[in-house]
Amino acid sequence: MGGIKDDVGHVPLLEAEEEEEGWRPLRLRGSYLGIFGSIVFLVSMAALIIYQGHDYYDEAKIENKGNNNNNYNKVPRGVAEGVSAKSNSFLSETTPSYNWTNAMLSWQRTAFHFQPERNWMNDPNGPLFHKGWYHLFYQYNPFSAVWGNITWGHAVSRDLIHWLYLPEAIVRDMWFDINGAWSGSATLLPGGEIVMLYTGYTDQQVQVQNLAYPADASDPLLLNWVKYAKNPVMVPPPGIGPHDFRDPTTAWFGPDNKWTLTLGSMVNDSGLSLVYKTTDFINYELNDHFLHIVPGTGMWECVDFYPVSINGSVGLDTSANGPGVKHVLKASLDDTKLDYYAIGTYFIENDTWIPDDPDLDVGIGLRLDYGKYYASKTFYDQNKQRRVLWGWINESDSEVADITKGWASLQTIPRTVLYDKKTGTNLLQWPVEEIESLRLSSHELKELLVKPGTVVPLHIGPATQLDIFVEFEIELLESEGIVNNVEGCGVGAVERSAFGPFGILAIANDELSELTPIYFRLSNYGNGTSTTTTTTTSTSFCVDETRSSKAPDVSKLVFGSKVSVLSDEKLSLRVLVDHSIIESFAQGGRTVISSRVYPTEAIYGAARLFLFNNATDINIKASLKIWQLNSAFIRPFPFHNTQ
Amino acid sequence: MAKTLHITFTITIILLFSSSSIPCTQSQTTRVYYYWNENNGVEDLIEQVCKRTPFYDLCISTLHNNPLLSPKSDIKQVALIMVNNILSNATDTLNYIEALLKHTKDPQLEQALALCAESYIPVVRFTLPQAAVAISQGHFAFASYCISDAVKEVNSCEGRLVKSPSDKSPLGDRNDVVQKLVDVANAIIKLLLKA
Numbered sequence: 001m002g003g004i005k006d007d008v009g010h011v012p013l014l015e016a017e018e019e020e021e022g023w024r025p026l027r028l029r030g031s032y033l034g035i036f037g038s039i040v041f042l043v044s045m046a047a048l049i050i051y052q053g054h055d056y057y058d059e060a061k062i063e064n065k066g067n068n069n070n071n072y073n074k075v076p077r078g079v080a081e082g083v084s085a086k087s088n089s090f091l092s093e094t095t096p097s098y099n100w101t102n103a104m105l106s107w108q109r110t111a112f113h114f115q116p117e118r119n120w121m122n123d124p125n126g127p128l129f130h131k132g133w134y135h136l137f138y139q140y141n142p143f144s145a146v147w148g149n150i151t152w153g154h155a156v157s158r159d160l161i162h163w164l165y166l167p168e169a170i171v172r173d174m175w176f177d178i179n180g181a182w183s184g185s186a187t188l189l190p191g192g193e194i195v196m197l198y199t200g201y202t203d204q205q206v207q208v209q210n211l212a213y214p215a216d217a218s219d220p221l222l223l224n225w226v227k228y229a230k231n232p233v234m235v236p237p238p239g240i241g242p243h244d245f246r247d248p249t250t251a252w253f254g255p256d257n258k259w260t261l262t263l264g265s266m267v268n269d270s271g272l273s274l275v276y277k278t279t280d281f282i283n284y285e286l287n288d289h290f291l292h293i294v295p296g297t298g299m300w301e302c303v304d305f306y307p308v309s310i311n312g313s314v315g316l317d318t319s320a321n322g323p324g325v326k327h328v329l330k331a332s333l334d335d336t337k338l339d340y341y342a343i344g345t346y347f348i349e350n351d352t353w354i355p356d357d358p359d360l361d362v363g364i365g366l367r368l369d370y371g372k373y374y375a376s377k378t379f380y381d382q383n384k385q386r387r388v389l390w391g392w393i394n395e396s397d398s399e400v401a402d403i404t405k406g407w408a409s410l411q412t413i414p415r416t417v418l419y420d421k422k423t424g425t426n427l428l429q430w431p432v433e434e435i436e437s438l439r440l441s442s443h444e445l446k447e448l449l450v451k452p453g454t455v456v457p458l459h460i461g462p463a464t465q466l467d468i469f470v471e472f473e474i475e476l477l478e479s480e481g482i483v484n485n486v487e488g489c490g491v492g493a494v495e496r497s498a499f500g501p502f503g504i505l506a507i508a509n510d511e512l513s514e515l516t517p518i519y520f521r522l523s524n525y526g527n528g529t530s531t532t533t534t535t536t537t538s539t540s541f542c543v544d545e546t547r548s549s550k551a552p553d554v555s556k557l558v559f560g561s562k563v564s565v566l567s568d569e570k571l572s573l574r575v576l577v578d579h580s581i582i583e584s585f586a587q588g589g590r591t592v593i594s595s596r597v598y599p600t601e602a603i604y605g606a607a608r609l610f611l612f613n614n615a616t617d618i619n620i621k622a623s624l625k626i627w628q629l630n631s632a633f634i635r636p637f638p639f640h641n642t643q
Numbered sequence: 644m645a646k647t648l649h650i651t652f653t654i655t656i657i658l659l660f661s662s663s664s665i666p667c668t669q670s671q672t673t674r675v676y677y678y679w680n681e682n683n684g685v686e687d688l689i690e691q692v693c694k695r696t697p698f699y700d701l702c703i704s705t706l707h708n709n710p711l712l713s714p715k716s717d718i719k720q721v722a723l724i725m726v727n728n729i730l731s732n733a734t735d736t737l738n739y740i741e742a743l744l745k746h747t748k749d750p751q752l753e754q755a756l757a758l759c760a761e762s763y764i765p766v767v768r769f770t771l772p773q774a775a776v777a778i779s780q781g782h783f784a785f786a787s788y789c790i791s792d793a794v795k796e797v798n799s800c801e802g803r804l805v806k807s808p809s810d811k812s813p814l815g816d817r818n819d820v821v822q823k824l825v826d827v828a829n830a831i832i833k834l835l836l837k838a
Contacts, residue, residue, distance in 0.1 A: 132769025158765070158792060220773050221785075383765075638784050 077147040081180065081201060082243025084301055084334040084374075086122060086147035087399055088555060097400055098551035098600070105405040107603040108580040111465050112438055112632035113393075114138075114163050114411040116153055120145050120402075121409040123247075123302060123375035124390035125152055126186040126196050129383045131220040134160050136390070137169055138411070139183060145402045150180040152198070156221055156637070159434040160388070160414045164637040169225050176200045176210055176231045183302060184209075185377065187251040187259065187281075187318075193217065195281045196225065197261070199246040200232060206242040208232030209263070211281055221637070234276060237286050240265050247302045250379065251278070252319040254348055262291050264300030264331055271297035271331060271363055273305070275351045291329070292353045297363030298335035302375045305329050305353070306387060308343070312421035312428075315387030317380045321348060326419065328427065329353055331362050332375050339368045339376050339391070341427065343419070357425065366426055369412075371543060371559040371584075371593040372396055378417060389415045389429060393581060396545075396555035396596045410581055412594060420590060423564050428589040431576060439467065440628040447621045450613040452477070453496075455505065455512065460626050463507070463609040464579050467627040470504060472571040474525060475619040482617055484524055489542035489560035493517035498617040499525045500540075505610040506577050507548065509602040516548040516597050517612065518584050520571055525618065539565045541586040541593065548597040555596075563591035577609075578629070684714035692721050696830040698823045705824070718834055722778050722786075725828045729793070730771040732824060736817040737763040743813060752813060759800040759818075766793045774828075783835040790832055794825045 076085035115121065120141040128135050133156045140153035152170035155163045170181045177200030184198025196212040210231040215224035236245040244265045251261040258277045265274050272293035276284040291305065307316045307325045316325065330341035342362045344355035355361045368376055369391060376391035391412040395402055402408040415429040443460045450456050460466075484498040493501045503519030505512070521540045542560030549556065563586045565571060574585040582595045602608070613620050689712070693702035702725075706712065711724050740760045747753050774789035801822060804812045812818060 132765050132773065218776075220769070638788055639782075640784055 081205070082207065083182070083246070084299075084332070084337055086394070088394075088396060095398075095553050097398065098553050100401055100404065100551070100600075104598075104600055104603060105401070107464075108405065108598060109407070110410055110578045110581055112161065112435070112629060112634075113413060113578050113581055114155065114634065115407065115409065116140060116155075117165065117636075118145070118406045119143065120147055120407075121153065121392070121411075122147060122150075122394070123183045123392050124377050124411055125183050125198065127377065127379040127388070127390055128186040128188060128194065129379075129381050130188070130194065130222060133158065133220055133222075134381075134383075135222060136163070136411070140168065142168065145406055145408045146399055150182060152181050154222075155634075159437065160432050161434045161437060162632050163634045165635065166221060166223060166637050169222070170196075170198065170212060170227075174200075174227060174231065175203045176208055177227075178203050179205060182207075183247045183375070183377075185248060185250040185261075186379070187261075188382070194222070195251075197233075197248040197251075197281070199248065202232075207236065207245045209234035209245075209248050228282065230282075233282055234284050237274075239267065240274070244299055245274075248276075249303055249305055250318050251281075254319075254321075260351060262303055262305050264303040266299040266334075267293075269298055270295045271300035271333065273300060273303050273329065273331070287351055289350070289352065291351060292355075292362065294361050294363045297331070297340075298333055300331035300363075301334050302332040302339075302377060303330065304341075304377055305346075306378055306380070307346070308387070308417070308419040308427070310419055310421060310424075312419045314385045315380055315416065315418070317382070321346070326356070327353055328417075329355075329362050330368065330376070333363055337374055339374055340364070341366055341368055343425070343427070360425070367561070368427075368429070369592045369594050370561040371595045373412070373594045386432075387417045388432065389417045391415075391594070393594050393596065397551075397598050398553045401553065401598075412583060413576060415589070415592075422566055423590070426564075426590060429592050430585065430589040431574075431583070435467065435576070435629075438629040438632060440630050442625060442627045445622075445624045445626075447473075447623055448611060450502065450611050450620050450622060452613055452616050452618065454613055456611040457510075458609045458611060458624070458626070460609060461628060462605065463607045464577065464604070465629040465631070466506075466575070466577040466609065467629050468504065468506075468573070468575040468577065468609070469625045470573040470575075471623045472502065472520065472573075473621040473623075474499070474522075474571075475621065476525060477617050477619060482524075484522075486521070487523050487538055487562075488540050489521060489544070489558050492544040492546045492558045493519055493542075493612070493614055496614050496616050497521065498615060499523070500615050501542065502613040502615050502618075502620045503573065503611075504575065505608075505612055506575060506582055507597050507599055507602050507607050508610055509599075509606050510608060511601075512610075514547060514549055514599045514602040515610075516582060516595065517544045518542070518573065518575055518582070518593075519544070519612075519614075520573075520586070537565075539563050539571070541584075541591045543582065543584055543593045543595045545595055545597060548595075549599045551598060551600055554598045559593050559595060561591050561593075563587050576629075685712050685716065688712070688716060688718075688721065692718060692831060692834065693827075695834060696827040698827050701820075701823050702827045705827075718831065719778060719781075722828065722831045722835060723775060725824065725831055726771060726775045726778060726786075726790070729821060729824045729828055730767065730775070732817075732821050733763060733767050733771065733793075733797075736814060736821055737767050739814060739817060747813075755803045756813070758803050759814075762796040762800040766796050770796070778832070778835070783832060783838075787829070787832045787836055790825060790829045794822075794829060797822050797825055 076087040078086040122139040125137040136155050138153045139150050141149050143149050151168050154166040154169040157163045172178050172181050180201035182199040187195045200208050200210045211228040211233045212225045214222045215226045236242050248263045249261050251259040260277050262273045262275050270293050273291040275287035275291050278284045306318055307320045307327050309316055310324050326343050327346035332339050340363045342355040342365055344353050346353045373391050378387050378389045381388050393410045395408045413431045418428045420426050420428045482498050486497045500521030501519035505515045505517050508515035519542050524537045540560050541563040544558045545556040576583040584593045611622050689706045693699050696702045705728055740756055744756050770789050770793045774786045777786035801818050
């Protein structure tokens, strides 16, 4: 019966045109109108920018100095200022721009992932819980949908899901942050005070650390913030470059009665974490040795350092320590735009940290998320005693599309982080339980049989806002032991092998001309009756974006990694689908992949969900529970009554 | 004839003068309630407010003979009294839930009660106190948001304990009373918002 197309997968364009012959003249006119409209729009945008005469244009001038290319910035945004690239460099000048319609672009906006009403966002900043409210701050450009003019956006929520926008918390109005109020973290002091440390990019283009605190401690919304008059409190020390000094962490209190914090830097292409100590958050001493250093990893951005309990049941306050506690060190690598972490031991006596497994050290081992994911940060939620992880998900479409649609970037659904006590080598991430408050109706499907080379449609209604749980059982078709030495994700879900790929197709249309497979691929499958000697099985968990959209100007990669599957575990998958973002969790969150998709056809009512089995030698039996998820109705805080 | 005219005229002047001598408060609707004769002031204020809430009797019984109300009171004070009343009721209910939790042996009930407590704790610790502060500072929209939040949490507790109409809640009518009180408070704050 029908199977996955074994070719590269695109429906030939010719077919599409034939189908739509009757509409052709209208569509042509429409596309001319679209081009004309886009030109008018872009020209008026440019006029606006020139008239306002603010930094955005100046930055573009700096980057374009020396080359006459005005269509695409050859140097990605941010790099000139000394932060990691914030625009997608995969597009060449010759990639044609797709004719995005308003319907396609508005569909991309998510229903329950945090994003501001418009414009650009990047790193999550200073997350905290205070007096009944969760706070999220974020890197924000108030003027445009590309990186620049960075200030701290602010939003609050009772439950980490239903967010309300507040006015900006930290703006660029002092010499010590005039060129950017960059990332930072909050420290909650025992007396209830809140201290915020953030990186400022000064008028002299130097990265420094600044102190800020709430103007009114009794205001539950923490609307207004005061900057310490004698900022900065930390400047690049000798041996550290002015562009290699940023993103201070939450501080922890130690037996020396001092607060310790860390921030990332680099020396000779070795990424490292500097250690500072303070008693008053105004005066700091730099330790003479680093918390940790890993050669060849480049600049460490957004360093995060926190304890986890090895019995893996609750989160720990950042100051927790003792037997039964390990420490996680995490860094965002500037060079590769990937987030890495490692679990190890913190030697508090001299403030150093050593990974449990040096082969899985920071920057060379495990990643928090194997998809489009960066600049993550955790905080300790004292309300529910859990450690919660935020992560920034950038767009993978073109800058032009972002400007057209007027926004760029999302945050993940916040995830709890726990030590995986079953494997002892990794963390487990899982969406916070409050997401269940969005659940509407559900469908339960038990033991659906999917034979090799088949696709099974799942009739669950709308398929753009879903919480999907799947468990797979495998049935070997032949009793002879098959040795199958394939590893990894292959070139995507079209690549068949004995024991995979199989999984689900999300944001797919009926014709399967656009689809996003999320799948497992086993290298071998041990069977009780097999007469061969024990074969090692590795399981890969993958998301294949290669056919997620017909548009040529979006990034379409295959993401994935190995995932440990213990002998008493079934293969399990949880997927959150929310329009243009898909967050996929394998084995209870042992491996996580976040993905962006920009379909042109599989949108609104045309989006579907399927089960598929493209393996050659196994049947799979899938049991699913699928919830429709409501919108979170993220909106401005209702300060003023409407009349 | 002239006499009646004269009396009507005098009464009108008196009313006009008394209405113009109201001290300026943040809430503007309070002006409405100063038409009334000072002796009936409090009673009529309560009447005017409670008849615009979904549970008139409960509202009246809560406010009736409340020592905090005086002829100079306005809707803002009524709202404050109601919110503080809810806070003490909710605190009692939470204590009752926690006591039940210690003694119950039924695991299903234990789970339902634990989830209920999870709903009540933020309401008692943060939501209602912040609503009270907001009302006293004139931030009625924020107060309205807080009370709506409290409505949701209290309703979700009820939903966990009473699955069908024939079910009897282990909390008796405690949660039910709190639910009604927050609905009343919600209505009162909406009156403040309309000002």
